[in-house]
Amino acid sequence: MNPGDPASSGRDVPRLVGGLTKPATSRVAKLFRYVNRTVVELSSPDAAEMAKLLENIFRNVNIALVNQLAMLCERMGLDVWEVVDAAATKPFGFMPFRPGPGVGGHCIPVDPYYLAWRARQFGFVDRFVELAGDINVSMPRHVVELAAEALNSRGRSIKGSRIGVVGVSFKPDVRDVRNSPAADVIALLRERGGEVSFHDPLIDRFKDAGGHESESQPLASLVETSDLLVALVAHRAVDWQMVYERAGLVVDTAGTARHRNLRTDQVLLLGSGWLPAGGDSSGNGGN
Amino acid sequence: MNPGDPASSGRDVPRLVGGLTKPATSRVAKLFRYVNRTVVELSSPDAAEMAKLLENIFRNVNIALVNQLAMLCERMGLDVWEVVDAAATKPFGFMPFRPGPGVGGHCIPVDPYYLAWRARQFGFVDRFVELAGDINVSMPRHVVELAAEALNSRGRSIKGSRIGVVGVSFKPDVRDVRNSPAADVIALLRERGGEVSFHDPLIDRFKDAGGHESESQPLASLVETSDLLVALVAHRAVDWQMVYERAGLVVDTAGTARHRNLRTDQVLLLGSGWLPAGGDSSGNGGN
Numbered sequence: 001m002n003p004g005d006p007a008s009s010g011r012d013v014p015r016l017v018g019g020l021t022k023p024a025t026s027r028v029a030k031l032f033r034y035v036n037r038t039v040v041e042l043s044s045p046d047a048a049e050m051a052k053l054l055e056n057i058f059r060n061v062n063i064a065l066v067n068q069l070a071m072l073c074e075r076m077g078l079d080v081w082e083v084v085d086a087a088a089t090k091p092f093g094f095m096p097f098r099p100g101p102g103v104g105g106h107c108i109p110v111d112p113y114y115l116a117w118r119a120r121q122f123g124f125v126d127r128f129v130e131l132a133g134d135i136n137v138s139m140p141r142h143v144v145e146l147a148a149e150a151l152n153s154r155g156r157s158i159k160g161s162r163i164g165v166v167g168v169s170f171k172p173d174v175r176d177v178r179n180s181p182a183a184d185v186i187a188l189l190r191e192r193g194g195e196v197s198f199h200d201p202l203i204d205r206f207k208d209a210g211g212h213e214s215e216s217q218p219l220a221s222l223v224e225t226s227d228l229l230v231a232l233v234a235h236r237a238v239d240w241q242m243v244y245e246r247a248g249l250v251v252d253t254a255g256t257a258r259h260r261n262l263r264t265d266q267v268l269l270l271g272s273g274w275l276p277a278g279g280d281s282s283g284n285g286g287n
Numbered sequence: 288m289n290p291g292d293p294a295s296s297g298r299d300v301p302r303l304v305g306g307l308t309k310p311a312t313s314r315v316a317k318l319f320r321y322v323n324r325t326v327v328e329l330s331s332p333d334a335a336e337m338a339k340l341l342e343n344i345f346r347n348v349n350i351a352l353v354n355q356l357a358m359l360c361e362r363m364g365l366d367v368w369e370v371v372d373a374a375a376t377k378p379f380g381f382m383p384f385r386p387g388p389g390v391g392g393h394c395i396p397v398d399p400y401y402l403a404w405r406a407r408q409f410g411f412v413d414r415f416v417e418l419a420g421d422i423n424v425s426m427p428r429h430v431v432e433l434a435a436e437a438l439n440s441r442g443r444s445i446k447g448s449r450i451g452v453v454g455v456s457f458k459p460d461v462r463d464v465r466n467s468p469a470a471d472v473i474a475l476l477r478e479r480g481g482e483v484s485f486h487d488p489l490i491d492r493f494k495d496a497g498g499h500e501s502e503s504q505p506l507a508s509l510v511e512t513s514d515l516l517v518a519l520v521a522h523r524a525v526d527w528q529m530v531y532e533r534a535g536l537v538v539d540t541a542g543t544a545r546h547r548n549l550r551t552d553q554v555l556l557l558g559s560g561w562l563p564a565g566g567d568s569s570g571n572g573g574n
Contacts, residue, residue, distance in 0.1 A: 014376040051373035055381050075409040086338035089301040095382045122362040
């Protein structure tokens with residue numbers, strides 16, 4: 001299943017069934033055929049579990065790959081969002097992933113480590129799981145660096161600044177906060193002396209990784225009172241137009257600032273840099 | 288473009304255009320619109336080049352990811368081909384890649400290193416490119432290990448054995464041998480004293496990585512005279528049915544042995560093990 005995607009939870013998603021014996025597999029598959037249109041019989045429970053892990057690891061690795069590219073693009077003065085959009089025009093052999101403040105949910109940041117743990121029992125180091133984890137886990141720290149860079153451009157420090165975080169769930173348009181990278185971003189900002197509040201249209205209360213719990217604030221007052229906004233999740237229910245009209249300084253990690261009329265040095269975009277970049281960021285990509 | 292795929296080379300594949308100035312981009316885009324249905328204008332040549340590199344790195348990394356999983360599945364007694372097929376039933380968020388003896392062609396094994404080289408000039412180590420390269424480059428050695436394991440099961444060594452390689456191009460159904468992993472597999476087998484011949488329906492002569500050149504042999508005589516066959520490329524023009532009816536011992540790195548009636552201990556499959564595995568390898572995966 002795919003939280004937030006109604007099409008992913010129903011009858012049309014294939015079900016993998018692997019039993020300890022062929023008759024067991026057949027009987028369980030027969031049962032599931034009352035529920036799912038497609039039931040795939042596998043040779044063992046291990047094969048079914050590995051297929052599930054492969055799907056999770058595929059996403060974990062490809063998110064990490066684009067997060068690494070985002071950090072490289074920042075150094076090179078390129079816009080990773082433009083690059084991914086351009087690559088995504090390829091009609092075969094490519095699947096686009098976008099950068100962000102890290103990975104969350106109950107699968108992607110968790111399941112790969114089951115496999116890495118089990119692999120070690122076979123004397124095998126799962127180097128992709130280790131690398132992807134290392135990069136994705138480090139993204140909240142990178143977001144904090146961007147926040148420090150943005151505030152620095154105004155002669156401010158994190159310490160003593162009012163920082164408004166927009167979006168705390170683990171991905172857009174879901175109420176799920178399990179393993180959300182927002183918990184790390186907010187805790188790290190508070191550790192450095194930032195006065196952090198948040199708004200999320202779907203979440204009322206949120207506890208950061210340091211155990212500090214707070215309530216969602218109205219968006220308009222958050223925008224008005226913050227020295228810096230940090231956009232973490234591109235919820236559709238957020239009035240981003242209003243955010244970018246009124247906010248003085250924004251770190252955008254979710255692509256919400258793209259294709260807008262922005263003031264000079266208003267937005268620092270993850271994987272890119274200060275917007276607008278020569279008018280290109282809003283004007284490119286046409287066909 | 289995608290060698291071997293006629294649909295990929297024509298008008299329907301979008302063209303990315305990034306000029307040094309906006310007017311230059313517009314004029315070149317206008318020209319290409321006579322050729323390609325979709326022309327995407329980017330902010331710079333660098334952005335266009337990075338998009339091309341991202342497409343190549345995506346494939347390089349995902350092939351390496353499944354190659355790593357293949358080696359892990361061998362240790363765990365699982366069949367990576369079954370696992371990938373099962374994961375590929377997921378209708379969203381997944382793209383299947385299959386394992387093999389390495390990567391070839393004029394893009395995937397080459398272009399990522401341009402980026403890694405350039406990244407270092409910005410003080411940035413592209414860890415994914417390094418890891419993916421390391422794994423994919425090591426696959427020919429792994430194939431040689433499988434060949435040694437297969438021959439060992441018959442009390443034989445690579446030295447003195449007649450080994451027939453089927454397929455030397457860099458991927459199925461193309462005549463392109465640039466950077467083909469077959470060049471490394473064959474050279475490594477010859478270094479160890481193997482007497483290597485090859486058959487490829489699309490390639491007449493082939494030079495291995497050690498500079499030894501030889502001619503394609505008729506498939507039937509290769510099958511008859513070899514102590515071991517190594518299937519490297521799943522060309523459709525090869526009579527695989529005949530191969531598996533007549534060959535005594537095969538290392539399959541291309542999935543050509545799957546879903547066939549095989550004799551016990553006839554085939555050692557990359558990413559899996561000895562086939563048939565309890566009758567599962569040919570009987571699984573139904574729905």
